[in-house]
Amino acid sequence: MNNLLEHFVTLWVVIDPIGTIPVFIAVTAGLDATGRRRTALLAAVISAAVLLFFLVFGQVLIEALDIGLNSFQVAGGIILFLFALTMIFGESKQEVEQRQAEEDREDAYHQQNPAIFPLAVPSLASPGVMLAIVILTDNHRYSIADQGITALVMLSVLLVAFVLMLLAEPIIRLIGHSGAAIISRVMGMILASVAANSVLSALLEIFKTGQL
Template identity: 70%
Template sequence: MFETLLEEFITLWVVIDPIGTIPVFIAVTSALTAVQRRKTALVACLVSAAILMFFLIFGQLLIDALGIGLLSFQVAGGIVLFLFALTMIFGESKPETDRKSVDLEDEIASERPSPAVFPLAVPSLASPGAMLAIVILTDNHRFSVADQTITAGVMLLIVAIAYVCMRLADPIIRLIGISGSAVVSRVMGMILASVAANAVLSALLEIVKTGAL
């Protein structure tokens, strides 16, 4: 029992990656206040936990119905992560505009998803790998409801650890300031772009080798 729990914990730790979420959190919340950062961290964890719980309960039915495989998830997740990495590297341009244009941009920006949802909840915490891993670890054909409940508890524990990790980012942000976080954002953007490219390339190579999606 202990070995099974440890194996599930390690698997979910790797795919959810609480530590790897810290630089993303710093990058997208550097301009927010401490209260806003705490709220963002909490909402990100709640949303990611809800998404993973959905896949734990309904994921197997959904994937079987749509015929989606791990490699397809990996390619999609890699592309999304790469696009986000580009925004971290280049930042958002803010050209001079008249007041009407500024008001329109503010209205549009207010409709954009919160950074707690994208990219923190998805695809940082609730990544395609995490979604599929939770489906595999709760296979209805191999695991009882009790086993699946334990897996859900392990998943929620790791998401809670991710929340603690993001809360610990506060002193880091205060120490390095906005300029320092801008540097961190671009460096981590390069790393995330490399990780995303590697995920897509490895999936494509596997598809070529096996002919399976």
């Protein structure tokens, strides 16, 4: 149960469904209700496919490159920690991606399906999420059943993100952009703690086993 809770918190923070809401509003401003529903569904499906690919093949690719999982966990934890710092001290996720979405919408070169960019990648399936999902499904630490549960947890978070995208406008009216930014920073603090724990546990494992 502790692992399940930790995995849920980690995936919730790095995926950040609430932070995706302003991005969704920005990129679907010119669409009708049907178009918004279609965009939300496509973004959720694409991000799920990308993350499931990393869940299944991510560690295989790492080991094929002869990178020790403990080393990868340290590197991933550091990256997640830096990502958390940007959530706390820098522009929030929604501020950065909403600005980027607005700029891209004005640039004809970048006219493409918003469900793919920026919603699916990098808003929902960011590099931080890809790293997190590989660490949370380590073949040497977790059984196939455990990894399946982690996959279900990931899909449940993406399902929540999909529902929140459908309810984007009422939620923004309720909490405001400032409220969304505050929530993002709180999530950043939680992510920083999770990342630090990941690095320390990997270092402890390296000292105990001598294996990178």
